[in-house]
Amino acid sequence: MAGAPRSAAPRKDTSLLRLLLLALGSGVVAAIAVAAFKLLILGTEWLAVGWVGDGWGDLPPLMVLLVPAAGGLLVGIALMAGGVREEEPDHGVTEVIRAATMDLEEFPHREVPLKVSLAAVSLGTGASLGPEDPAVEIGGAAGEWLGRRQQLEHDSVRTLVASGAAGGISALLYTPLAGVLFSIEVFAVRVRSRAIVLVTASALVAWLGMRILLPRAQLDLRVPVGALELLPMRGLLFCLGLGILAGLVSVGQILLTYGIRRGFVRGVPVPGWLKPAIGGLLLGAVGLVLPQLLGTGYGTTESLVGGEMPAPALLAALLVGKMLLTAVSFGSGLLGGFFAPAFFIGTTLGALLAASAGGWLAPGVGPGTLALMGTAAALAGMVHAPLTAAATAAALSGSWGLAPHLLAATFASSWTARLILRSSLYTYPISDQDSAAHSSASDFRDQPDLV
Secondary structure, eight states, X not given: OTTOOTTSOOBOOOOHHHHHHHHHHHXXXXXXXXXXXXXXXXXXXXXXXXXXOSSGGGSOHHHHHHHHHHHHHHHHHHHHHTTOOOOSSOOHHHHHHHXXXXXXXXXXXTTHHXXXXXXXXXXXXXXXXXXXXXXXXXXXXXXXXXXXXXXXOHHHHHHHHHHHHHHHXXXXXXXXXXXXXXXXXXXXXXXXXXXXHHHHHHHHHHHHHHHHHOOSOSOOOOOOTTTOOOOOHHHHHHHHHHHHHHHHHHHXXXXXXXXXXXXXXXXXXXXXXXXXXXXXXXXXXXXXXXXXXXXXXXXXXXXXXXXXXXXXXXXXXXXXXXXXXXXXXXXXXXXXXXXXXXXXXXXXXXXHHIIIIIHHHSTTOOHHHXXXXXXXXXXHHHHTOHHHHHHHHHHHHTOGGGHHHHHHHHHHHHHHHHHHXXXXXXXXXXXXXXXXXXXXXXXXXXXXXXX
16 A cells, blocks of 8 residues: 555565566566666766777777776775675676575665666776676566565565566567576576566566667677578587587686686785776776777677687687686676676687688588577576577577577587586575585576466
């Protein structure tokens, strides 16, 4: 009822129609907030580098070195002023997963606006991360806020958190199917539960809202006309091999990311608010040599999928460098997500294999097609969501005819990664940190239905 105190008893009226209206509301809020988030990133990028040139490669060396450090300093000071304390390794999507599958009281709803704003600052000043995961936080927070405002029972609020998260990823990627599949694979929403109706509704309305607010997607993975060919059956072997290799790379990325994070939290003897600036300084130092590694890396990802083929040595340097800078960005306390780095790492891995063995394993197929396979495979291995990864790559490229090969690559990557390390980039902080390689603590598919 209007004006009821927050401590009032939760309502038991949780009809599907009532929840559907709230899920639609979470999707609308997610679309508006994600659109504002994207504009904030673009504005920060222009203030940081856009007024000088078209990208990091056009900046004077001193600016390349100092802009990420300045952004990190601003992030550190703002986090300290906002009361966000430095903690053990964690991630925003991890908090949303914990809320949607384990403990709703852990959801840091009051911190989300500050952290999302600082994610825009981090990305705009060169953090080697992405905007996708903050969008999940935005949507999850929208669902949590609406459920709390309506004083719904615990399980209904959890369902709205998962629905809002699906809306966030749908809005950011302009792909409602990816939002639905993300909620199934990452938030353990069961297809036969009524929660899937709410998740789908939120994803669709968020996608529609984003199409109205910002019609043009930020990432376009379309392979050039004439270069896209269906991989032959022999190409399935290439996709399976690429998937296995991407799974191994994904395990390395997970361990490296949280290893460096623990090193920053426990082993760097400076105040916590200064650590993001140190990370930014390291980013700038590497950016002097490889400016492609700064920021989301969408431009490089698009160019490789578009058929550009740099020298294998450069591709290898970009692959290793992105893995390191992603870990340093997250580990030092800069804010952002893991989708964009996974896209970059997978694309360079696919392009590298195309340059070395693509002509034999997949003759006549353009390197951009094989780079696209790597994009999906790396994402699947890092977040353990093969269907989401395949659908995202197919939607962003418009290459639905490649779905069988994308699925072969993503499932091979996901299962390879899970056989070695049960935890994903999102669930690693929830598992036992000291025995994560042998732990099964973070398999949320054993959780009960949300609603």
